[in-house]
Each structure stands twice: as C-alpha cells, then as structure tokens.
Amino acid sequence: MSGPRPPGPQGSGAGGERVPPGRLPAVRDLRLVLPTLALFAATAVAVGARPSTGAALGVVLASSAVVAATWSVGVGARDRVDRAALGVLAMACALGAVGAGVQAARSHALAAHPLVSLVGARTGVEAVVTGFDRPVRSGGVMVPVRVEVTGSGESARAARLDVVVLAREGWRGLPPGTRVRASVAVLDPLTPADPPGLRALTPPRVVEGPGISGRGPAAVRERLRSVADRALEGEAVGLLPSVVLGDEGGVSTETRDEFRSAGLAHLTAVSGANTTYVVGAVLLAAAALGAGRRGRVAAAAVALAGFVAVVGPEPAVLRAAGTGAIGLAALSTHRQGRPLAALAGVVLLVALLDPVTATGAGFLLSVSATAALVLAARPVAVRICRPWMPGPVADVLAVCVVAHVATLPVVVAAGLGTGPWSLPANLAVAPAVPVVTVLGTAAAALGPVWEGGAVLLAAACAPALWWLDTVAGIVAALPGSPHPAPPGPG
Template identity: 75%
Template sequence: MPALAVFTATAATGTMRPTIATAVAIVLAATSGIAVLWSTRVGAGVGPDRAALGVLAVACAMGAVASGVQAARIHTLAAHPLTELTGGRTGVQLLVTGFDRPIRSGGVMVPVRVEVTGSGTSARAAQLDVVLLARDGWRGLPPGTRVETSVAVLEPRSAGDPPALRALTAPRVTGLPGWTGRAPAAVRERLRQVSGRALKGEAVGLLPSFVLGDEGRIASETREEFRAAGLSHLAAVSGANTTYVVGAVLLAAAAVRVGRRGRIVVAGLALAGFVAVVGPEPAVLRAAGTGAIGLAALGAHRTGRPLAALAAVVLLIALLDPTTATGAGFVLSVSATAALVLVARPVAQRIRRPWMPGPVADALAVCIVAHVATLPVLVASGLGSGPWALPANIAVAPAVPLVTVLGTSAAALGPVWESGAVVLAAACSPALWWLDTVAGVVAGLPGSPAVTPG
C-alpha cells in the first residue's frame, strides 16, 4: 500500500505546478494526521476499523512525501537555466551518463548530465539529466566523458519533463572517463569484434544488441521489423536478462552440488559481474534489481517476500528519481516482475503436460504472463504493437535465454580470451537466425504496424 500510494502521488503530481503539488502534499499530510487522531479515539467495535485508519494514515503520509518530492523537483526544473533558454541556443558543459543509441531519424540519442550552462561570465552551474540528440562525432563516447558543445534547447515532450538538447557542434572532450566507463566500453568493442568473427549477416549486430543494448550495428529495417513484431524490448537490457544469467549460474551451481549459501554467493557475484559487463547505467541497475526479484519469485514457494521487495524498489525509485518511476520503461519492468511474482508459477503448472519438460513450461509461462501484464502499459504509452506480438514472443521464448546466457558469457570472456568468446558467440547463431526470421515474418503479417525504416 505505501508503494502504491507513493507511485500514485508521484504520477498524479508530475505535471502540476510546484504550488499545487505542495498543496496536495499538505492536504495529504493533514489527512494522515486526522486519521491518526481518529484512530486513537476509536474504541473496540465502535466506528471505523482502527487498522483501516492506520493504513489510510500511512498511505496519505507516504503520498504527502512523494508529492513534496515532486514539488521540489518541478521547482528545481523550472529554475534551471536550460528551462529559461527553451527555443534558444547556448553553450554547455556535459557529462555523458550512458551509451548512445540510434534513432529513427538518423544520428544518436545520448543520455547526458548538464553541469554548466552558458559560457564566460554568463556560465551558470546547475545539474540536470537530459537527452542529447546528435550526429557526427558523438558515437561511442563512454559514460563518464566530459565534453563541451553548443546546443539548441528543445521543448520538453510533456509538462514536467526537462527540455531535450540538439547538438550543433561536435563534442570537445575536456575530461576522460574513469574505469567504470572505460571497462564497459572496452567490453562492447570487443564483443563487436567477436560478433564480426563468429557471425554473419544481421546476427553480427543482433548479438551485441540483445546482450548489451548496443544497437549501433543493426540495420534500420531490421530494427523496424522487431518493433513491428512486438520484439523491440529484446534490444533493451531488462530484468529478464539478469534472471536468465543468474538463473543459469544457479543451475550450474546446483548441478555441481554447491550448498544453498554457496549458490546465493555465486548468484550475487554473477549479478555484480553482469552489471560490470553491461555497464552501471541507471537502466542496468534497475534491471538488476527487478531481475533479482523475479529470480527470487521463481525459486520461492511464497510470493510475499519477492512482492515486498518489489514494492520497496518501487518506493525507493519513486522517491529518489520520480521521472524514472513514472517512465514507461520502469512501469513495464515493474508490471512484468509483479506478474512473474504472482501468477507465473500457477500458469506454468496449468500449462504443463506430460510431454512438456518443466523448463519449457516455465519459459512459456514467463513469456505469456509478462506480455499480458505489460500490454496495457504498452497501449497506454503508445508503444503497443500489432496483434501478432504475443505469438511472436512465444515463438522466440526458447531462443532468448540461450542468446542472453551465451552472449553475456562471450562478452565477459572476450577481453581475456577472444577465441573462446568467438566459440560462444558462434553457438548463438541458430537462435539469432530464429529471432530475425520470426521478426521478419511477423512484421509482414496483416495487421502488423508498417515497417518504415529511416
């Protein structure tokens, strides 16, 4: 209930003015206080239930905190120098916070943190995380790189969002990244080389995309086919990636009869290694958290603890990063993980047949439950796909864990033993062919969204 109250208040006040969001926080805080006072005066068997009043008090108190956090965020955003320059141009000093991703119109989208706006005597220091749209010279900058450039400040996509930037000049590097940026960048580059040696055709670009979210070598038409088929989520690092990787490690540890505590330690190391290989971007860290919860749900006989852990993740993210908490990506991860916690195991038991191995039933259940749970979010956010998305996801379900586990192993092994990584990458070839084939066939079926590469 507290997590739901925080999320609801965060979403509801995200587009309000700071004064209105503050007023909402005050009203909720007052309601919480009234509920507390009322509960102290309730006698046994008289009036409202004391426990219900306690729940109401806690929910309103958490909602008040979330509304106050949003009011502070919106006020800070409104006071930022970039907001005042919307529609104009300025010089900025930036910190690259994530890897670039290609966009349909050409060029790349780079997550950055603005540290200084303006130049010379007009320079003003104020941090703000935004998205930079760029072309020449911006590809391949590792996270942690500091640059200076001139930008056009674009209108925000919706009220309450920060403005976006469009680079007008090539970046001038003023600070090199630390090891946390250089190491994932080196892993990405080596996996590209390994993929080029081990694979052919579209598979060369698909493997880095599925494993590391590196879409730089995927043809625009192929990317559009995956979108039209409802499979574009496979190119983003999600909680499913961590579940597959850590799950494979747990199965291997169980096969060699490692004890329960030992398996937990090995799983933790594998999770940390996954974050180190892919890169400690916010999306990766969120995926690691939700993936760990999903794995706990699959291995637990009770849903209470994983569900409580998921609620705690939602609560913390909503309070620490309200913009992320209300974003489609995070809502999709939470919806899928909650469905996995609550109904994946019963669904797997219902669809299991004597001729169907248990792991196959589990994989089908996870695919069906996650897709059905996220479909309303996809439709509401405008990311929904055609009527063939569910069959497409079921068709590729056996291939996704194989590519994820073998591909991640190849990425981790590449910097120290490239030949071994090539063997692992080559083993992904049949699964990658199947994924590409399913996307192409489904994208061409009647009712699928049009494929418009550009």
C-alpha cells in the same frame, strides 16, 4: 478455486487456529504494497502538474495521514475499527504526501533551470555523459548527459539537469563518465514534465575522460563487437551486442523496424529478463555442482554484480538488476509476499529519487512484468503443465504469456507499437532468448581476457539469433503488424 493452494510447505502458524500456516507472513509482507501504490499515484498526478498543484496535493495527503494516525491511536477495544488498517492508511497518505512534495520541488527546480528559459536558442554547455548512445531512425544518436554548466564566460550558470542530446558527428562511442563541452540548440520538451532536449551543433570537446566505471563497460562493448564480427554473419553480427548489452549501433534500421513491428523491440533493451536468465543459469549450474543454498545464493550475487559490471552501471541496468533479482526470487520460492514487498520497495525508492523515471513507460514495463511474474507465473505454469510438457517448458511459456499480458496495457497506454501478432511472436522466440542472453553475456565477460573462447560462445548463439531475426521478419510482414513512420527531415 477449490484445489489446495501452495502456501509454502515449511510455513508453520504460530498462532494455532486463528491464522492458517504460512498466511500471516504473506499478509505482513503485503502491507508495503498499498503505501507504495499511494506514493506512485501521487507522484504520477504531480508529474506534469504545476508545483503549486503538487504542493497542495501533498498538504491534503499529509493532513489525511495525521487524521488516520490520530484515529488509529484513539481506537478503543470495543470499537469495530481495524487499527492495523488505519495504520497502513496513515502510512499510505504520508508516503503519498512525500511523493507529491518531492515532485513539486523537482518541478520547481526544473522551471528555474537556465536551459528552460533558453528553449529555441543556442548556448554552450558542459556536461557529463551518463549512458551509452543509441541510434535514432533519422540518423545520428541519442546521448544521455547530465548538464552541469549552461552558458560560457560571464553568463555561465552551474545547475544540474539530466537531458538527451541528439547528435551526429563525434558523439558516437563516448563512454559514460566523459565530461564534454559543446554548442547546442535547446529544443522544446516533449511534455511539460520533461526537461528540454538538446541538439548538438558542434562535435564534443572532451574536457575529462571517463573513470573505470565507464572505460570498463566501453571496452567490453568494443570487444564483443569484434567477437561477433569474427563469429557471426549477416544481421547476427549486430544482434548479439544488441540483445546482450543493448548496443544497437550495429543493427540496421530495417531490422530495428521489424523488431518493433513484431513486438520484439524489448529484446534489444537490457531488462529484468536478462538478469533473470543469467542469474538463473548460474543457480542451475551451482545446484548441478552440488552447492548448498548459501553457495547458490553467493554465486547468484556474484553473477548479478558481474552482469552490472559487464553491461555498465547505467540507471536502466541497475533497475533491471533489481527487478530481475526479484523475479528470480519469485520463481525460486513458493512465497509471493516477500518478492512482492521487495518490488514495492524498489518502486518506492525509485519514485522518491527519480519521479519522472518511476512514471516512465520503461520502468512501468519492468515493474508490471515483474509483478506478474511474482503473482501469476507459477500458478500459470502449474495450470498449463501436461504429462507431455516438461516443467521447464511450462515455466518458459508461463513467464512469456504472463509478462506479455501484464505489459500490454502499459504498451498501449504509452503509444508503443504493438500488433495482433506480438504474443505469438514472443512465444515463438521464448526458447531462443535465454540461449542468446546467457551465452552472449558469457562471451562479453570472457572477451577481454580470452577472445578465442568468446568467439566460440558467440558462434553457439548463431542458430538462436537466426531464429530471432527470422521470426521478426515474418511477423513484421503479416497483415495488421504496425509499421514505423518514415523518419522526418533532419
């Protein structure tokens, strides 16, 4: 605690004696954090509550914002009240009121949707596929869709709702943007805050094909599967598309279960770590070529846009790109306030536009990992660095430990499987993950234009993929590792 802190060597305090150099900008940057936390907390309370409860919470918070703002305006020079603190409190209450009100309106709209009244019944729907399918343990796939029309003929009602379809024949490989019609059974929602689920009773009838935003990523996925099949053997054939693109279709159920038991399931989902590795590699390459700061930033921006184009502009990918960029900014600068303020802005925006997603486990994992990266990765790396340990190794270990510790409470609270060997497993695979992510993403981008070069890049991933599979298998077999329950019937 007594050692010097790294506030940023270029910080200069314009206020002279009253404000230490480099401190005032950080304090200003952090002012967005409290309002964002208030918005998130109010949204979390309103999610799952009745619309009237959310509306009442919004009224209380709005009244508190008015009181705090009025008090702030009326503070005199001799009053011992921090006007700035009252302003932040007023903003926090106002944003909390907005969050509660938005969620109350969404809950009301969900309750009025025609699918809600059809739970347990069968109906026809017209929907647009919004993401790629993912396999389920009981067989078949989960397909995210946006239902736009419920019913058919005279009973058809137009109303949008994002849901998940559990399906088997004919639903695999539908690119995002495909408009389909099908007969479905409406299932009970998992929680009162969730929309109903759908089980497909018929194969989809394609009404309209996808646009370029869906065809492009679908073609990239198909080509990467072909590249992996040519370059790799065994489980590595399915693991490469899974780790790089989140495409789990070629991964066996046994391997997926091993990754879940070992606490490595997050490696098969596109996250902020993917973007950090890819953009970080581009920054290092640009620096090695002698590019200036603007050149490196431009190269990183192009890489980030290219990553989204290759993987697909799904909501999870866009969130990963945002949080990954923030984490990268935290690692590349001594300033903590600005990346944290940017993260707060991302949380604020997502909480307003999609409250259910903002309070979901996936988004909380990304946010908690990125916040830990912003606040603790560099100090931890400095602490664990030793003369015999190179700086990059210390950075990798720090990122792995900090992210795992920060996300562990979310994993436990969400009921996701994790065991006592999860942290050692993540430490063991830490050196291999960036290799697969960077080389695999390059192979995915190169595949459509030069398959031979993509095969070489994919083949270079073989040792790292073997290590991932080996660690997952060993850890899953250790005592104490959780084992997924057998799939139920149907």
